[in-house]
Amino acid sequence: MEESKALNFTVRRRTPELISPAKPTPRELKPLSDIDDQDWLRFQTPLIQFYRRDPKMADRNPATVIREALAKLLVFYYPFAGRLREGPAGKLVVECTGEGVLFIEAEADVRVEELGEVILPPFAYLEELLYDVNGSGDILHSPLMLIQVTRLLCGGFIFAIRINHTMCDGSGMAQFMRALAEMARGSPMPSIPHVWQREMLLARNSPRVTRTHHEYDEVAKTKGTTISSHDMIYRSFFFGPTELSILRNYIPTHLQSFSTYELLSACLWRCRTIALQSDPEEQMRFILSINARAKFKPHLPKGYYGNCIAFPIVLSTARDLFSKPLGHTIELISKAKSYVNDEYMRSFIDLTVIKGRPHFTSINSYFLTDLTNARFNEIDFGWGKAAYGGTAKAINFSGIGNFLIPFTNKRGESEIAVPICLPKPSMEIFVKELDNMLMKNTNIRLLTPKF
Template sequence: MKVKIESSKIIKPFYEDNIIPPSTKTYIPLSVFDKVTYEAQIAIIYAYRPPTPPNAAIQLGLQKALAIYREWAGRLGKDENGIPVISLNDEGVRFVEASADSTLDKVMPFKPSASLLNLHPRLNNVVELVQVQVTRFTCGSLVVGFTAHHTVADGHSTSNFLVAWGQACRGLDINPLPLHDRTIFNPRNPPLIEYEHKGTEFMSKSVKKENSLDESTHHVTEDIVVHKVHFTVEFLAKLKVKASSMNNNNNSNSNRPYSTFESLVAHLWRAITKARGLSGFETTHIRISVNGRMRLNPRVPNEYFGNLVLWAFPTSKVKDLLREPLPYATKLIHDAVVKVNNNYFRSFIDFANHKDEDLIPTADMNKHILCPNLEVDSWLRFPFYDLDFGMGCPYMFMPSYFPTEGMMFLLPSFIGDGSIDAFIPLFQDNLPTFKKICYSLDLA
C-alpha cells in the first residue's frame, strides 16, 4: 500500500456568523491530572466504506467542533509565572489529504505494522495538538487517521470530541457541550495524604535515569511484534465463569462475578508472563487506567474535558501468578481497581499540589520495554464507533502501531457482536509460546 500526500494545511476553528469569536489571548492552566499523564500524541485509525462525504465536509465539521473544543486548536505553553497551560490562541490543527494506490479490501483487516504510520501524520516533534489525515482508496473507501495530544485530554474526553465532530459534520448541534473548567480539583486545607504516591504516579528523576540505562542494555525494539488476538463472545463467557468460580466461597467478600475486562486482563497477564519465561521470584504488575469521573464525590460530570485518570497497579510474584488459578489474578486486579476510590483521588490531588520538584510522572510513552510489567489501555467503553460523518458509522477502528513491549490495547471487535480484539506487543522470541497458550483456559 503506497500512500501519497496530496495536501497538508493548518485549519482553524469556524465560528458561526452569530457568534463573536472569543479572545485568542486566554489560556487554561493544566490540572494535576493533565500534568501526570502521558506527554505524547496518541493515534487512532478509522475506516469507512463508500459512499463517504467529501473532504471539505469533514474539514468544515472539524472546524465547527474546534469552535466548541478550543483547547485542541491551541498550543501547550507556560504563563508568565512558568506554569504549564493550554493557550487558547486558535492557531489551529493540521489537516492532511492523501490517496492510496489500492482498494481497502486488499489491505483489510489492517495488521498492526509500521505501514499504519502512513495513515496519520507523524507523532513526534509536533506543535499541533490534533492532526487529521483523510486517505482515499481507489474503491471509494476512506480512512481517517486522528492524532491527539494526551496532555490535553484522556480517552473519555477525546471520544466525546470525536462524537461531536461527527455531529457537526451532520449539521447537528453539538450535544452534550463539554465542561472546560480545569480548576475544580482543589487540594484540601490541611492536605490529607493517605496513600503513597511516590513510586506510583510519580518517581524521582534519578530513578528514571536508571530505568533508561536498564532499557538500553535490553532487547532492541526491532525484536518487538504487535500480535492481534481475537477473543470470541463464547471464549470470554467461559473465561468469566472460570475467573469468578471462587466468588461463592465463604472467604470471598462478594459472590458477584468479575467483569469481562477483569477476567480477560487477568488471563492475559498470566499468559504473557508465562510466555516471557520470567523467573518465579520476579515481581510483575499491570498499570490499569481508572476514570475518576465515576469515583470522585461529588461526581464529576461525564462532559468534563481534560484528563481525569489515575492508575491501579495489581502486583504479584511471578510464581504465585502462574501457580495459583485464574481467580487469584482476577481478584488482585479487582481489588487494586476498587482501591482507586474517592479517598485515593483526593489524596493524589493533595500530594500533587505539594510534591517535591524532583518528582516526575511515571507515565512515559518513551519507554519501549515494560517487561516484567504490563500496561492495558482499554477502549472497550469509549463510543469510538459513533463517529458518523453523515454516511454511517465506521467499518472499523483501531490504534495505530505502538510497538511498546507489554503495552496492550483492548477494543471492541469491528464484527460488533461483543467480541474483543487485543493488540499485544511482545518480543519475537516470546510469541510462539503466547500463541500456543492464549486460548487456553488453564495455563498450569
C-alpha cells in the same frame, strides 16, 4: 499535491493547512489540571478510522465535510486551537490563540477491501495516513491536533487524528470525535456539553498523601526488566463469547461479579509473565486504567473532556501468577480497583504535585487499556460506522501495554481483539499458554494483519 509511495499504494497529500474556529473565540490562558500535565501524558496519541463507501454520499467529499465541521466545532472546543506553554514549576497552560489545528486532505490509490479481511493495528503505513508535518509533534508551541482525511478509490476514506494527550484522555477524545461527527452530519452544536473546568482537578491548598500509591514506587532495575526489541512480532488474539465463557469457568462462583476487563487482564498478565520467563521471585506490576470521573464527590460534570485517569497498581510475584488460580489474580485486580474513590484521587493528584509530576513505574509493569467502552468504531461522519475505529498503535506506553479493541467478525458477532507484540520466542510461549487455558479445542485465531 505532495506524493509519497508506500509499497502497493500511493498517497497524494495537499499542503497542510491550519483550521481555525469559524467564529471569534476568547483569547485567554487556561491552565491544565494536575492530572493533565503529568510527565507520562506528554506525548501525541494517534487514532484512526476506516470508512467504506456509502452510495448516498457519493457526491460528497469527506475531507470538505470534515474540514467545515471542524471549523464550526472549534468555536466550542476553542482551547484545541491554541498552543501549550509551560509556566513556573513545569505547569502547563493553554494559550487560547485561535491559531487552529493542522488539517491534511489526501488521496490514496487503494480500496478498503485491499487492506485485508481484518483491519487491526499495527498499521504498517501509518506515517502515510497521518503525515508528521515538520515541527508539529512537539508538546509545547505546536498545534494540539493534526487530522488527515485520505479518500480512497472505492469511495471510502480514512480519518486519522493525532492529539496532544495532555488535553484529554480516551473518553475526552471520543467525546470530541463524536461531536465532530455530529457537526459533519449537520448538527449546529454538540449534543454533549463541552466542559473545561480543569480547576476541579488541581491539588489541594495543602497537598497531602493520604493513600498508598504504588504507581510511583522507586523500583531497582533487574536483569529481567527490559524486553529486547530484537525479532519482535505481532499477533492479534480474538475473544468472543466462547473464549470468554471458557475463561470464566476458571473462576469460583463467589467471584463471578468481575468484569470482562478484569478477566482478560488476569489472563493476559499471567500468559505474558510466563512468556517472558520472569524470575519467579520477581515482583510483577499490573497497571489498571480506570476512568475516574464517577469516583469524585460530586461526580465530574457530563462533558468534562480532560484527563481523568486513575491507574492503581496490582502487585504479585511471578510465582503466584504462574501457580495460583486465575481467581486469585482477579481478586487482586478487583481489590486494587475498589481502592479508587474521591480521597484516593485527591491523594493521587496531591502526590503528583509533591513529587514534581513523575512518570509511573514501568519496571516489570504491564498496562492494559480498555477501548471497548469508547466506541470509536461507532463514530459516524455521515458514511456509517467505521470498519475499524480506535488506536492506531498496537502497543502503548513504550511497549509495556496493550489495548482491548471492539471487533465484529464476519458473522456479525461482537468480539474483543487484542494485538500483542513480543519477541518471537516469547510469543511462541504466550500462544501455547493461552491455548492451554482455552483447552486447545476453541481454535483460537491468530492473525498477522496485512495492513
